Amino acid sequence: MPQPPVAIVFDTFGSVVDWRSSLIAELTAFGAQRGIAADWAALVDAWRAAYQPSMQRVRVGEVPWQTLDELHRTSLDRLVAEFGIKGLTEADLQHINLGWHRLKPWPDSVAGLTRLKSRFIIGPLSNGNVSLLLNMAKNAGIPWDMIFGSDLFGHFKPDPETYLGVARLLGLQPGQVMMAAAHNNDLLAARKCGLMTAFWPRPTEYGPHQARDYEAEHAFDVVAKDIEDLATQLGV
Amino acid sequence: MPQPPVAIVFDTFGSVVDWRSSLIAELTAFGAQRGIAADWAALVDAWRAAYQPSMQRVRVGEVPWQTLDELHRTSLDRLVAEFGIKGLTEADLQHINLGWHRLKPWPDSVAGLTRLKSRFIIGPLSNGNVSLLLNMAKNAGIPWDMIFGSDLFGHFKPDPETYLGVARLLGLQPGQVMMAAAHNNDLLAARKCGLMTAFWPRPTEYGPHQARDYEAEHAFDVVAKDIEDLATQLGV
Numbered sequence: 383m384p385q386p387p388v389a390i391v392f393d394t395f396g397s398v399v400d401w402r403s404s405l406i407a408e409l410t411a412f413g414a415q416r417g418i419a420a421d422w423a424a425l426v427d428a429w430r431a432a433y434q435p436s437m438q439r440v441r442v443g444e445v446p447w448q449t450l451d452e453l454h455r456t457s458l459d460r461l462v463a464e465f466g467i468k469g470l471t472e473a474d475l476q477h478i479n480l481g482w483h484r485l486k487p488w489p490d491s492v493a494g495l496t497r498l499k500s501r502f503i504i505g506p507l508s509n510g511n512v513s514l515l516l517n518m519a520k521n522a523g524i525p526w527d528m529i530f531g532s533d534l535f536g537h538f539k540p541d542p543e544t545y546l547g548v549a550r551l552l553g554l555q556p557g558q559v560m561m562a563a564a565h566n567n568d569l570l571a572a573r574k575c576g577l578m579t580a581f582w583p584r585p586t587e588y589g590p591h592q593a594r595d596y597e598a599e600h601a602f603d604v605v606a607k608d609i610e611d612l613a614t615q616l617g618v
Numbered sequence: 619m620p621q622p623p624v625a626i627v628f629d630t631f632g633s634v635v636d637w638r639s640s641l642i643a644e645l646t647a648f649g650a651q652r653g654i655a656a657d658w659a660a661l662v663d664a665w666r667a668a669y670q671p672s673m674q675r676v677r678v679g680e681v682p683w684q685t686l687d688e689l690h691r692t693s694l695d696r697l698v699a700e701f702g703i704k705g706l707t708e709a710d711l712q713h714i715n716l717g718w719h720r721l722k723p724w725p726d727s728v729a730g731l732t733r734l735k736s737r738f739i740i741g742p743l744s745n746g747n748v749s750l751l752l753n754m755a756k757n758a759g760i761p762w763d764m765i766f767g768s769d770l771f772g773h774f775k776p777d778p779e780t781y782l783g784v785a786r787l788l789g790l791q792p793g794q795v796m797m798a799a800a801h802n803n804d805l806l807a808a809r810k811c812g813l814m815t816a817f818w819p820r821p822t823e824y825g826p827h828q829a830r831d832y833e834a835e836h837a838f839d840v841v842a843k844d845i846e847d848l849a850t851q852l853g854v
Contacts, residue, residue: 527755528752529763552748
């Protein structure tokens with residue numbers, strides 16, 4: 383690594399927070415409390431499977447720009463019908479949709495980010511919208527300096543407008559910004575835009591369905607064990 | 619106040635940080651160190667006097683959108699010539715211009731904001747750009763949850779796109795957001811957009827040149843002594 387970055391931006395879903403376990407736990411408790419039976423784990427997996435296709439419809443212009451909250455809600459409505467889940471009110475559906483605002487961090491995330499914040503500008507660079515990422519940070523105690531939601535750019539990753547938009551808003555060159563993630567594809571796209579890159583694996587992100595991202599598949603600037611180890615390798 | 623806000627956004631220059639004393643102190647020390655003589659206090663006052671006119675040229679479309687950093691630099695170059703200050707290199711001018719990134723908070727600001735952050739979403743809503751406000755927060759230890767720079771909106775206050783843009787990014791109604799400032803005009807503009815309002819005075823902001831904003835001139839939702847008192851009045 384020729385010189386350290388000035389700012390580090392983090393993929394969030396899967397890289398910083400454990401969306402699958404968080405949502406399954408919350409929905410299972412919610413279902414038990416409300417007496418609503420469903421295969422909540424299957425619903426969560428299907429919901430996440432709808433994530434990329436729903437953003438792709440925006441990317442190709444098939445539907446106008448909308449936030450991830452809105453895409454999540456459209457997918458949820460469809461899946462509730464497909465799964466035949468009965469008894470959910472509009473308030474229930476809104477509450478469930480905002481479950482993405484209440485995801486829990488992986489055990490090393492808050493400690494590692496707190497260390498990194500002492501020397502670097504840190505923020506999420508996520509396909510989540512600002513309100514989602516901000517509410518998540520408040521709930522979980524994630525100490526971001528700034529929230530880079532996709533609604534700031536009107537684009538979802540891996541569109542270059544996101545990675546380059548961060549550099550522009552920070553008044554930095556792309557090479558002074560490091561993209562940090564547990565996903566090879568995100569980092570490859572960031573590297574094409576001239577950003578530095580850092581990888582660590584989250585081998586249980588998808589539970590039994592994990593199919594990739596067990597290890598760094600390219601020569602990223604830093605390959606770490608987790609965010610605490612990233613902090614160690616960056617000297618904080 | 620019918621019900622408390624969800625988020626509170628703060629005017630920054632003058633309301634949270636003491637731009638005049640900060641810049642005069644820094645430039646005086648810089649001039650002494652570099653052996654460059656100038657009436658630094660007068661330069662700072664003239665620089666600030668150029669603030670509203672420079673933004674007005676953007677507001678009316680006389681010049682294209684640009685960041686406050688860029689407007690500050692244009693004004694600085696003109697004033698250095700007008701004041702006949704000699705011996706400043708390009709690096710010096712860049713360093714001086716970034717003095718706005720290093721402004722110091724008023725004594726109550728960090729303590730009051732830290733208390734408010736425990737219950738509310740807090741952020742600056744400033745005519746400064748994101749990088750200016752973020753670097754300032756890192757330098758001064760200001761614990762913002764999110765940075766609402768004018769470059770997120772492509773508009774300067776008091777354009778409604780700024781106040782309403784915060785509500786949109788937060789997924790809130792305007793009435794759930796409180797604008798907090800030491801300036802009556804800023805709060806009036808926010809109130810016209812439906813935001814809640816909080817005022818406290820900064821009677822030494824302009825030093826001997828202060829001409830207004832000694833007190834709240836309208837029935838704002840909260841009138842406080844300072845940011846610590848605002849926290850007290852909001853129950854945190």
